[in-house]
Amino acid sequence: MTEADARRLTVCLSFDVDAMSGWINKTDNAAMISRGEFGAFAIPRILSLLDRHGAKATFFVPGHTALAYPETVRSIAKADHEIGHHGWVHENPATFDRDGENKILQRGIDALAEVAGVRPIGYRAPSGQFSPDTVDLLIKAGFRYESTLAATDFWPYYVRNGDVVSKTEPFVFGEPSELIEIPIAWALDDFPLFELTPGSASPQHTPSEVREIWQTEFDYAYANAPGGVMTIIMHPQVIGRGSRLNMLDGLLEHMASHPGVVFESMETVETRWRSENPLDAYLQNGGPLPR
Template identity: 30%
Template sequence: MPEPTPQTPQTPPTSQTPQTPPTGRWPGGARCAVVVSVDFDAELPLLAASPEMARRAKTLSVGRYGATRGVDRLLREFADQDVRTTWCVPGRQAETHPRLVRRIAEAGHEIANHGHDHEDFDHLDLPAQRAVVERASAALAEVTGVRPRGFRIPAGEWAHGFPDALAELGFTWTSSLRGDDLPYFHPTAGTGRLIEIPVHHELEDHPYFFFNLDPAFPAGQSRIASYEQVLGNWTTEFDAYRRFGLCYVLRLQPEVTGTPGRIRLVRELLEHVRRHDDVWLATAGEVADWWADTRPGNDPDHPAEVFARLAGDAEGAR
């Protein structure tokens, strides 16, 4: 009998398999988009969590470090790297630190609405959520001269109909949800085209580093992560986002990453990003504008569209 013909083994695809993102997804032939965002919260989340915090100077100092030192360090680093970023700022910060918020805007960074007092939206109905947004926009516009077009929820979940309210108020984007790694449209009832620019926990600094002894946060007292491992996570994610042609959104906080040691992580990550000449470094607003200008809407099978249809069916069945 003739010898069987040897079969060439098939190599399964690996994470290193080259990928070609869809042509034209990003401007100038870029492979991926990168948005560096900063939440300038300082002590407001602590005060929002419990009024008793107003008497706890040591605990409040953990958050206030952001305004004292962290903002300046991040601004210097972004200037050195020539990177324009998006800052999500509660309205109260414009009232408490007007010069600091004005400096951020005058440095060319985008200012977005982040609630007024870092409210937990779980405790607010839709009219109250809308009122918070309007109050914050007015405070930010008073300091910067520009009403914000973007929004990031401070805490909790927004009420049904909130994206419609944002669109009615003239917002064009939000960066609050986590269900995708590309922008998508909220199926709003009106004519506004509100775009979501998703964020992810692994690309934030807070889950790795935020720590307080009394009251204990986190409750298990188990976290201040290795700097090198966090930088490794962030660069690994960037490499993967670039490979697949996605929208990488880094989320920083001045009180967390604006320390003398951790600012190096921001520097080295941005240096790694800028070594690639096929990456679009943009503000969230620029990404939203590009997406709106180049996309007619979501694909019919996008989860946002599926959920909207299901919600409509459920409402019609009542």
């Protein structure tokens, strides 16, 4: 049996450690900002759960969070989990010009290097938003993968650079770049499923409802996407609540009971997937995306 045969499905557990930064961009109300503080408070119990399952994860950390909670961020690195880039103060990249977005990118890189001694190779856009310059800036900054887009479900792909989007003209596809996408889905994100945001009509779901969504998605991937990658997006301030963490504990047990399921960081996935799918071969084979 080859390594690929033994590894039927990779599960990437990812955590966006927004802490206060996600709220500071919206308000200066201390009551709202304190919701982000819970994210730092919950990190130890999350690390403990991951350790019990022998699971490696990726934590996307804004620079603001790293400087506010340096010991917490260092504890993530010390536990041998990957640290990725998640902006400076969780600002929406699409609201900045190219120079402004680049400065934010560099400020986040500098903060993670100062606090944890890491140079992240992975990026997730705050608020799940790209500007027309984001892909090009990530490539120029030396990022190797990103995890914000959703053009596939369980299959990484090379991100196009140079798409031309118009409301009046046909869509023009750019060319695949060296940047790898490890795709996400909002249905696999805990925040819109669990959290109440003032002014939003999104319903709150129970842990059992969210488990049903995530587990059913896992079961489909296991049966139909051998060799694929399933990404789950979580926020410590959300998933770190007792009932939700118990749900995650049970879900990981269910996943681990299936032969060939591994819990790996996105950095590990990127390295392996790139070696198995060099860009030249990917272009010749057409990749997973229709054009």
